[in-house]
Amino acid sequence: MASRSYQIDAIIIKRHKFAEADRLLTLFTADYGKVRAIAKGALRPGSKLGGNVELLTYSRLMLARGRNLDIVTQAQAIDTFLPLRESLELMSCGFYLSELVDTFTEDGVEDRELFELLLNTLQELASSENGERIVRYFELRILDREGYRPQLQRCANCNHELLPEANYFSPAQGGVLCRSCGDLDMAARAISVNALKVLRFWLNNDFASASRVRINPDLARELKILMRDNIKYILEKQLKSIDWMDRLASGDLLR
Amino acid sequence: MNPDFLSAARPISRLIQEFNKLPGIGPKSAQRLAYHLLQSPPEKARDLAEAIIAIKENLKLCSTCLNITDSDPCSICADDSRDRTRICVVEEPIDIMPLERTRKYYGLYHVLHGVISPGDGIKPEDLHIRELLDRLSEGSVVEVILATNPNAEGEATSLYIQRLISPLGIRITRLARGLPFGGDLEYADDVTLSRALEGRQEM
Numbered sequence: 001m002a003s004r005s006y007q008i009d010a011i012i013i014k015r016h017k018f019a020e021a022d023r024l025l026t027l028f029t030a031d032y033g034k035v036r037a038i039a040k041g042a043l044r045p046g047s048k049l050g051g052n053v054e055l056l057t058y059s060r061l062m063l064a065r066g067r068n069l070d071i072v073t074q075a076q077a078i079d080t081f082l083p084l085r086e087s088l089e090l091m092s093c094g095f096y097l098s099e100l101v102d103t104f105t106e107d108g109v110e111d112r113e114l115f116e117l118l119l120n121t122l123q124e125l126a127s128s129e130n131g132e133r134i135v136r137y138f139e140l141r142i143l144d145r146e147g148y149r150p151q152l153q154r155c156a157n158c159n160h161e162l163l164p165e166a167n168y169f170s171p172a173q174g175g176v177l178c179r180s181c182g183d184l185d186m187a188a189r190a191i192s193v194n195a196l197k198v199l200r201f202w203l204n205n206d207f208a209s210a211s212r213v214r215i216n217p218d219l220a221r222e223l224k225i226l227m228r229d230n231i232k233y234i235l236e237k238q239l240k241s242i243d244w245m246d247r248l249a250s251g252d253l254l255r
Numbered sequence: 256m257n258p259d260f261l262s263a264a265r266p267i268s269r270l271i272q273e274f275n276k277l278p279g280i281g282p283k284s285a286q287r288l289a290y291h292l293l294q295s296p297p298e299k300a301r302d303l304a305e306a307i308i309a310i311k312e313n314l315k316l317c318s319t320c321l322n323i324t325d326s327d328p329c330s331i332c333a334d335d336s337r338d339r340t341r342i343c344v345v346e347e348p349i350d351i352m353p354l355e356r357t358r359k360y361y362g363l364y365h366v367l368h369g370v371i372s373p374g375d376g377i378k379p380e381d382l383h384i385r386e387l388l389d390r391l392s393e394g395s396v397v398e399v400i401l402a403t404n405p406n407a408e409g410e411a412t413s414l415y416i417q418r419l420i421s422p423l424g425i426r427i428t429r430l431a432r433g434l435p436f437g438g439d440l441e442y443a444d445d446v447t448l449s450r451a452l453e454g455r456q457e458m
Contacts, residue, residue: 014374020279045435051444055407080446088414091407095373241373253419254379254388 005064005073008032011118012057013098017043025053025072026102027061030115034105037063039072052077056084056094058119079119081126092248093131096241097121097138103235104146114145124207132220137210139227140202148234151175152200157185167191169226171233189229195222267293319390321366321383323348331364338362343400344387344416346370346409350402362400365390370408371415379415387416391423401429 013034014026021043027035042049052059052075062074084090101118105111121138125131143149155162156175168182169175169191176196182188198219202210215223232238247253263271267289274285292300316322317329320342324330331337331351341362345351348366367382390396401416403409417427433451434443443451 048439048442051446054444054446057444057446077445080444082446082449085407085410085446086414088411088418091411091414092373095407095411099374240376243376244371244373244378247378253415254384 005062007060007062008035009058009060009078010035011115011122012053012055012059013102015039015053015055021047023053024069028101028105028115028118030112031110033109033111034102034107035070036107037061037070037072038066039075042072049075051080054080056081056098056122058122079123079126081122083126084122089248090125090128090131092241092245093125093135094122096135096239096245097125099239099241100139100142100231103239104142111145114142117141117145120207124211132224133211133215134207136220136223136227137202137207139231140199143230143234144203148174148230149203150199150230152196152203155181157181162196164193166193167196169230171230189226191226192219192222194219195226198223199226316366320364321368321386322351322364336361340395340397341400342387342390342396342398343402344413345402346404346412354402360400362398367403367412370403370412372408373411379419382412384416384419388420391420391425396425398426398428401427403429405430405432 008027008029008031010027010029012025013028016024018024018038021041023039023042025037025039027037029035039049039053041047042053044050049072051057053061053072057077058079058081059075059077061072063070064073081094084094097118101114105114117138121134124134128134140150150169151174153162154160155167155178156170156173157177158181160178162176162178165179167179167190168177168185168188170177170182170185170188172187173185176191177185177188182190198213198215201213228242270289270292271282271285274280274288275282277285280288292303313325314323315325315327317324317327317332319328319332322329322331326333338361341360342365343354343360343362344365344367345354346367346369348368351364351366354360354364365383365387367384367387369377369382371377371379371382391399399416399420401413403413413429421427431450431454432447433454434440434447440448
């Protein structure tokens with residue numbers, strides 16, 4: 001790391017206007033985790049950085065070490081996930097993924113697996129019609145990566161084997177509770193046998209296998225609420241892009 | 256703090272500091288501007304001061320297009336020679352200027368004052384979208400040109416507006432995305448280039 005410039009492959013997960021025509025980028029990289037960098041002049045038309053440092057673009061960047069923030073000197077997009085940009089729903093999923101990653105990660109903590117996961121997820125999104133299941137799978141995996149893998153095999157409270165019946169899920173206890181423990185935990189929510197099966201399967205399989213699971217609308221709704229509750233409990237806040245996704249899904253366009 | 260500031264007389268250092276707060280003006284430029292004004296005739300300084308105050312005291316939003324104006328309706332909305340059947344939707348008032356410079360567009364505008372940005376919690380209600388719907392419901396508009404910026408939030412906003420107004424049966428267009436004049440194929444990003452290909456024209 002002694003040399004003055006270095007090359008990284010990064011997904012741009014956030015960007016802000018900075019000075020007149022510059023952008024402050026938040027990059028998620030395979031080698032250095034989350035990094036911030038300045039893209040000078042990126043807002044000017046004809047800037048060679050321009051579209052190569054756009055939100056949710058996977059790019060190869062050359063960075064020069066700066067006093068505080070490193071400066072992007074060259075950028076070449078590797079994948080721009082073009083279909084994402086043509087669909088309001090898919091782009092909204094993209095906004096949500098970037099907010100998830102930005103919120104869950106700390107600056108400079110390397111996590112190659114999470115990087116691969118984000119990259120694969122964006123590629124999946126770009127080649128799909130509906131992002132719902134892809135987003136659910138991502139939520140479960142990012143929890144796993146960040147140390148919040150839910151306990152799905154045994155009761156998170158009494159450690160007894162779970163019976164194949166409707167059990168409870170408790171974000172506070174970090175997993176599934178058996179019937180007798182769940183009855184005592186007011187904050188726990190019922191989890192169906194099928195939802196538990198899907199989560200177990202997803203946790204141990206890649207997306208290609210995970211996408212073959214049949215999920216009816218009721219089950220999809222249950223999984224959504226389950227994951228949302230869990231993430232909200234862990235982050236102690238609701239992510240901003242969730243409200244927008246829900247509104248789009250319900251057709252509630254303008255209030 | 257820059258020691259140069261301290262050695263100057265108080266009114267000068269105050270002016271330098273004020274200039275320094277403006278975008279793109281560093282400490283050196285701020286000093287140069289301040290000393291330039293010091294040496295220029297008093298009426299020049301007064302003109303500048305009045306111009307600055309005027310933008311704060313006399314300006315408001317046009318009740319039709321929400322552009323910044325000193326008269327309501329604004330000069331564009333009040334101009335009878337303009338094409339009233341077309342509305343060009345832009346993010347910010349400043350976006351109107353470059354479009355006007357092209358002298359290719361004679362319709363009206365509508366300024367959203369922002370873009371939808373779910374990650375920042377900016378929702379459609381925070382923009383002037385309802386005012387646009389009100390204008391369209393009057394029935395004289397035949398085309399809406401979406402001219403939001405070609406980036407993630409700008410395009411999401413355009414897609415959203417398209418979904419919102421498509422039931423009205425009005426023609427919806429958006430600005431072509433392609434290569435900038437004076438640009439270079441080698442440095443073009445993939446999105447721009449693939450859209451430039453899609454939008455290629457007979458010649």
